[in-house]
Amino acid sequence: MAEPMRIRAQASGGKATVRILMAHEMESGQRKDEAGRIAPAWFIQEVTVTHNGRPALSAEWGPGVSKNPYLQFVLKDARPGDTVAVHWKDNRGETRSDEATVA
Amino acid sequence: MKTHSAPHPPASSRRQVLGQAAALAGLLVGTGLFPRLARAYSDQAFGAKTVQDALGALGGGALAESADVTLSGPDIAENGALVAFGLATTLPGARQLLLLVEKNPVPLVALFHVSPAVEPAFSLRAKLAQSSAVYAVAVMDDGRALYARREVRVTLGSCGT
Numbered sequence: 197m198a199e200p201m202r203i204r205a206q207a208s209g210g211k212a213t214v215r216i217l218m219a220h221e222m223e224s225g226q227r228k229d230e231a232g233r234i235a236p237a238w239f240i241q242e243v244t245v246t247h248n249g250r251p252a253l254s255a256e257w258g259p260g261v262s263k264n265p266y267l268q269f270v271l272k273d274a275r276p277g278d279t280v281a282v283h284w285k286d287n288r289g290e291t292r293s294d295e296a297t298v299a
Numbered sequence: 300m301k302t303h304s305a306p307h308p309p310a311s312s313r314r315q316v317l318g319q320a321a322a323l324a325g326l327l328v329g330t331g332l333f334p335r336l337a338r339a340y341s342d343q344a345f346g347a348k349t350v351q352d353a354l355g356a357l358g359g360g361a362l363a364e365s366a367d368v369t370l371s372g373p374d375i376a377e378n379g380a381l382v383a384f385g386l387a388t389t390l391p392g393a394r395q396l397l398l399l400v401e402k403n404p405v406p407l408v409a410l411f412h413v414s415p416a417v418e419p420a421f422s423l424r425a426k427l428a429q430s431s432a433v434y435a436v437a438v439m440d441d442g443r444a445l446y447a448r449r450e451v452r453v454t455l456g457s458c459g460t
Contacts, residue, residue, distance in 0.1 A: 211418070222426075224404070226428070245417075247416055251414065251416070252414060252416035252417055253411070253412070253414060253417050254411075255410060255421075256409070256412075257408070257409050257410075258405045258407050258408055259405055259426075260406075260407075260409075261408060261423060261424070262380060262381050262382075262423075262424035262425060262426050263380065265423065265424065266383075266422070266423060267421070267422070268421065268422035268423070269417050269420065269421050269422075270417060270418040270420060271416060271417055272415070272416060272417060
């Protein structure tokens with residue numbers, strides 16, 4: 197199971213800025229190790245976010261997203277106490293889900 | 300509904316914009332996400348003498364630079380493994396926001412499906428294999444693809460170099 201994501205959601209003026217730091221190697225499939233072997237591609241492909249259980253955002257990523265991906269976006273119509281859940285799935289089929297409460 | 304039309308560029312930069320639109324169209328076709336663009340993409344786009352003709356060849360004027368699509372990012376990145384970008388549009392009716400890096404082995408970095416629950420604005424960090432043009436593309440409900448473009452110079456590339 198991957199390391200947990202760090203999720204911060206801060207409400208202001210009826211919206212919430214959500215900042216997420218995911219833990220993932222995000223291997224592009226281009227990098228060679230010391231022995232010259234290609235490190236196989238291993239990266240988050242799908243990200244979905246729900247707000248109070250309702251789908252809010254979905255994204256598809258390629259190997260070009262940086263290691264330990266950072267993602268920031270703004271939820272409309274959000275207030276303190278709301279739940280934000282983030283789920284990712286990588287190209288190996290591994291997944292991770294984490295939740296946070298809007299502050 | 301207010302329709303947006305890009306300002307007409309001066310003659311000296313038409314070739315530049317034509318080249319940009321064609322390069323971006325090539326990247327988008329490569330993603331396999333735009334079958335309509337794939338059918339329209341042709342030598343006609345490269346042979347066109349005006350920006351309008353090039354855009355017409357790419358699917359009825361579907362691809363256009365727009366001041367209402369924004370791409371924020373550095374001019375110079377010291378570490379190609381971690382380059383921070385912000386992509387956004389102020390236009391209503393955006394269905395997807397894409398980030399593409401022209402010279403990456405896989406140019407499409409991220410595709411966001413815009414829903415009414417979020418603002419059409421995203422920040423993330425991307426890898427740049429080398430200095431490259433970077434595009435933010437907003438795909439609209441009506442099929443138009445509007446883009447903003449930046450040149451980013453990388454002093455230490457990503458992808459194992």
